[in-house]
Amino acid sequence: SQQGEEDPQALSIQEGENATMNCSYKTSINNLQWYRQNSGRGLVHLILIRSNEREKHSGRLRVTLDTSKKSSSLLITASRAADTASYFCATTNQGGKLIFGQGTELSVKP
Amino acid sequence: EAGVTQFPSHSVIEKGQTVTLRCDPISGHDNLYWYRRVMGKEIKFLLHFVKESKQDESGMPNNRFLAERTGGTYSTLKVQPAELEDSGVYFCASSQVVGTGELFFGEGSRLTVL
Numbered sequence: 001s002q003q004g005e006e007d008p009q010a011l012s013i014q015e016g017e018n019a020t021m022n023c024s025y026k027t028s029i030n031n032l033q034w035y036r037q038n039s040g041r042g043l044v045h046l047i048l049i050r051s052n053e054r055e056k057h058s059g060r061l062r063v064t065l066d067t068s069k070k071s072s073s074l075l076i077t078a079s080r081a082a083d084t085a086s087y088f089c090a091t092t093n094q095g096g097k098l099i100f101g102q103g104t105e106l107s108v109k110p
Numbered sequence: 111e112a113g114v115t116q117f118p119s120h121s122v123i124e125k126g127q128t129v130t131l132r133c134d135p136i137s138g139h140d141n142l143y144w145y146r147r148v149m150g151k152e153i154k155f156l157l158h159f160v161k162e163s164k165q166d167e168s169g170m171p172n173n174r175f176l177a178e179r180t181g182g183t184y185s186t187l188k189v190q191p192a193e194l195e196d197s198g199v200y201f202c203a204s205s206q207v208v209g210t211g212e213l214f215f216g217e218g219s220r221l222t223v224l
Contacts, residue, residue, distance in 0.1 A: 035215075037147070043201050043215040088153060096141065096208030097166060100153040 006089060006101040014109050019076040021104040023089030024069075030092050032065055034074050035100075037086040046074075046087075081110045112136065114216035116202050122222045128190040131219045135184070135204030141165075142185050143205075143213060144177060148198035156200075159185060160208075192223045 006023045013019055025032070034046040049056045049065045049072070056063045062075040076083055084107050090098045115134045123129050135142045144156040156175070157167040161182035170177070174193070179185040189196055199220050203213040 037153075037199075042217040043153075045213075045215065048212065086150075090153075096205065097155055097158060098143070098145075098203070098213055099155065100145075102152045105150075 006087075006104050008104060009102065010105040010107070012107040012109065013079055015079060015081055017079055017108075019079050019083070019106055019108070021074045021087050021089075021106070022071060023073070023101050024071045025089070025091045025099075025101070026070065027091070027093065029067070032063075032072050033090045033092075033098070034061075034063060034072075035088045035090060037088065037103075039085075076106075079106075079108045081108050083108045114202055114204050114214050116200075116216035116219045118219055119217065120220045120222070122224065123192055124224050125194055126191045128188065129192055129221060131187045131189075131200050131202075131221070133185045133187070133202030133204075133216060135202070136206075136214055139204035139206050139214070140182070141205045141208055142179060143203040144185070144187055145201040145203065146198050147201070148195065153201065156187075189221070192221075194223050197221055197223045 029051055031048055031050045033048045036044045047058045047063050049063050060077045065072045086103045086105050088100045088103045090100045117132045121129050140161050142159040145153050147153045155169040157170055157177055158165045159179045162179050176188045199218040201215055201218045203215045205213045
C-alpha cells in the first residue's frame with residue numbers, strides 16, 4: 001500500500017446499525033481525509049480532519065484522529081442502504097500528494 | 111462555479127487500442143492530479159501537474175501512459191496501446207494550493223479494456 005492499512009477490508013451491516021472503519025498511516029501528516037466511492041465511479045469528499053484536531057463531526061459522520069498511534073476512525077451512525085460504497089482514508093504529504101489507503105467495502109442491507 | 115469535469119464517463123475498448131481521457135480542472139487551479147483505481151484495489155497516484163509542468167510523475171505505471179497539460183488548462187491522459195490490466199476508474203483532481211490536502215475530484219472515467 002502507498003499509505004497504510006484500513007480495516008476491515010469489508011463490512012456488512014443492517015440498516016440502522018453503526019459502521020466503524022479504521023485507518024492507519026505511516027508518516028507524519030498535515031491532515032487526514034475520508035472519501036467515498038459510489039458504484040465504482042464518483043469519488044466524494046466526506047470530511048477532513050487536521051493534525052491538531054482529535055475529533056470532528058459532520059451529520060451522521062464522526063471522525064477521530066490519534067496522531068500518536070497514526071490512526072483514524074470513521075463512524076457512520078444509523079446507516080442507510082445508500083451508504084453502501086467503498087470508503088477510503090487519505091493523507092497529504094508535503095508535496096500535496098494525496099495518498100490513499102486500501103479502502104473498506106461497506107455493504108448496508110435494507 | 112463548475113467542478114472538475116472528466117470525459118468520457120465510460121469507455122470500452124479492445125486490447126491494443128488507444129484511449130484518451132480528458133480532465134478539465136476548476137478554473138484557476140494550477141495543480142492537477144491523476145489517480146486510478148484498478149479492479150477494486152486501492153486508489154493510486156499517477157501524476158501531478160503544476161500548470162503545464164509535470165511536478166511528480168512517479169506513479170505512472172509505464173510508457174504506455176502519456177499525460178499532457180498543454181497551456182496549463184485541461185489535461186489528457188492517453189493509454190496506448192491499452193492492456194487488460196489498465197481497466198479501472200481514472201480520477202482527476204485539482205487544487206489551488208499545494209499542501210492543504212483540499213483536492214477537488216471529478217466523477218472519474220471508467221475504462222474497460224476487453
